[in-house]
Amino acid sequence: MAIYLDHAATTPVHPEVREAMLPYLDQYFGNPSSIHRYGREIRQAVDRARDQLARGLNADPSQIIFTSGGTEADNLALIGVALAQKERGRDHIITSAAEHHAVLDTCHYLERMGFRVTYLPVDATGQIQLDVLREAVSDRTALISIMYGNNEVGTLQPIRAIGELARERGILFHTDAVQAFGMEQLDVKELPVDLVTVSSHKINGPKGAGALYIGREVPLFPQMHGGQQERRRRAGTENVPGIVGFGKAAELAVANRKEHREQTMACRHAFLEELEASGIRYTVNGHPEHFLPHILNVSFPGVETEVMLMNMDLEGIACASGSACTSGTLEVSHVLKAMQLPEDVTRSAIRFSFGLGNTGEQAAEAARTAVQIARRLGQKGI
Amino acid sequence: MMVYLDNSATTRPDPEVIRVLSDVMENIYGNPSSLHGLGGKAERLVKQAREAVAKTLGVSPKGIVFTSGGTESNNAAIKGAAFQYQNRGRHLITTEVEHASVYEVCRQLQELGWKVTFLPVDVQGRVRPEDVEKALTSETVLVSVMHVNNEVGTVQPVQAIGSLLQAYPKVLFHVDAVQSFGKIPLRPKEWGIDLLSLSGHKFHGPKGVGCLYIREGLQLMPLLVGGGQEEGYRSGTQNVPGIAAFAKAALLAAEKGKQHAPRLYQWKMEMLQKLQSKLSGMMVNGDLSREGCAPHILSLAFPGLKSEVIVHALEEEGVFVSSKSACSSKGEKPSRVLKAMGLSDEEAVGAIRISMGLDTTQSDVEACTDALLRVIPQLQQVMKVHGS
CATH class of the missing domain: 3.40.640.10 (Type I PLP-dependent aspartate aminotransferase-like (Major domain))
Incomplete structure (x- = not known):
């Protein structure tokens, strides 16, 4: 029986989400921009989904921009704000070396467009240092972009402290909360953030939908031009079924957040208990206290990442080397590199990520399988 | 329906x-x-x-x-x-x-x-x-x-x-x-x-x-x-x-289009003939030759009427068409496309677009034709009364 432990890469669509979407593929297929009643009904569905997202973040519906996913939302936040801020003489961006590629690659792109980018280092737990950030900010800093929780090792960043520092200095703050949404409480009225990225397919919603929360008075230069959709901030016919599904997924994720945390935490504990009991050599990568419970990054020194992955896959267990977006490349993860971990740790790291439907028993079974493989392949004599 | x-x-x-x-x-x-x-x-x-x-x-x-x-x-x-x-x-x-x-x-x-x-x-x-x-x-x-x-x-x-x-x-x-x-x-x-x-x-x-x-x-x-x-x-x-x-x-679409597209063109032309023979004050926008037009789109203009009014009147009859491109249909301004083709403001604001799909049937087109034949003279009559 297959065990899927790669929920940080993507998640199965929740049956209720799928149910919610189906009518908008068939009976209610219209274009929300059409002026006839048929279009207006569809517009209301998009508005309902926007309300669901807004409630999930405690935002106003007008502050939600639907996009095609997390990558587009990150691109829009960074490029959109950077270009708007450049006109005001601000041409410096601060981010971290452990961000998702959607942010890092966008920063490289902005460098090519003449922006200066500071890539903050992270410590061995994956966190940035506030005093380093404080030194990096200047009057020309347009935007700070630091992820909420890391997608490879689960480390939470000191978001509140970063936000407070940003507010103090009058700098806009974007956080990629793709992994944190549905896991951490995200309240934009209470948290000092100006832009937040969320993605549907990471919370049991459909692929092809995401959103950017944008605070009032945050200047934004749109990246998709054309029709007047999304209050002229993102052109293109709305992906209605995708948006409806995303809205439902957000509602479910926020409503079930506590149970979901407990369930993934139980998986995590079950997994680690098995490892501990086995006596094999392993290390847990990330922060010992401040982490997303569903992401567990473990190294089995002596067993190459790819070898472990392939063997786990043969045993029917799906896990990952690093972020799915780069795992095709077989390079050592930039996150682990930035954490400056020893080479035998970075070369043997595996990400297990828990989610809907996973049980403690499944996690324990996966751990036992990993132990067997480690014993068989690398750590002989243990 | x-x-x-x-x-x-x-x-x-x-x-x-x-x-x-x-x-x-x-x-x-x-x-x-x-x-x-x-x-x-x-x-x-x-x-x-x-x-x-x-x-x-x-x-x-x-x-x-x-x-x-x-x-x-x-x-x-x-x-x-x-x-x-x-x-x-x-x-x-x-x-x-x-x-x-x-x-x-x-x-x-x-x-x-x-x-x-x-x-x-x-x-x-x-x-x-x-x-x-x-x-x-x-x-x-x-x-x-x-x-x-x-x-x-x-x-x-x-x-x-x-x-x-x-x-x-x-x-x-x-x-x-x-x-x-x-x-x-x-x-x-x-x-x-x-x-x-x-x-x-x-x-x-x-x-x-x-x-x-x-x-x-x-x-x-x-x-x-x-x-x-x-x-x-x-x-x-x-x-x-x-x-x-x-x-x-x-x-x-590649498969169905081959068979269906000629039919769409035929229905479009039949519709047009009926409308032209029975309605006054109607303009047809764009090319209508078989090679020069897409078979599924028909743009008509009724100078003196407002396209939104026509769209809503047709809606009452169960027929859904549009004023112009959906992506800009909320704008009050006359269509940029029609203006570029030389239509006056008055002509352009009275335009509607009828567009068929690969699932459109002949009876859909006939129902739309009938609805237009009912709706347009009524609206024109109202405008005359108000205008006089």
């Missing part, structure tokens, strides 16, 4: 398309970039979809990049080419009748310092190939001309433009084919097209998916970065169910 004749705004997904989308969503949820078996399954599905779409266009699968829709494809093509080749020059050529997602991108580039020539069109809405050639300069990097106009259905001479541009190998040719795919023949490779945009929900596919055909070997500055999916042309986790459903829709 509902008669849906607003297929240029969006179409009803084909039942088979819904089945594919729903099945894939339920069963193949892996991330195509993941190394494990589930990821592999998703990756293979995207590969098959790419091959299927490529086949319908007669191009290599390597040239197909999946996007979130027609707007993204147009943005990616035009900005991507403009930014990538700005060292060659900063001049673009397009027309006055493009869809907003081309027109607004060009205006944006204008603000950023590019020079853009917006070519005029004739009374039928057609650009002249010789005007394209005349507008070319040593600075021109891109020509963008739509295949079928979304408001009036006029077919642009993209084949002729593509062939004249063969003499200018450094000038790229982009075609927005969002309205033409599945309705009239489309051969990007034979026609010298370098970049071509398609949108799934315009041919009974899902919303949220489109594709950009990119001639092999052509570099573009990507619109979305981070992750390197789609060979680096378009980052972001692929919308696997959407992509599979898009491919299904493309195959179905």
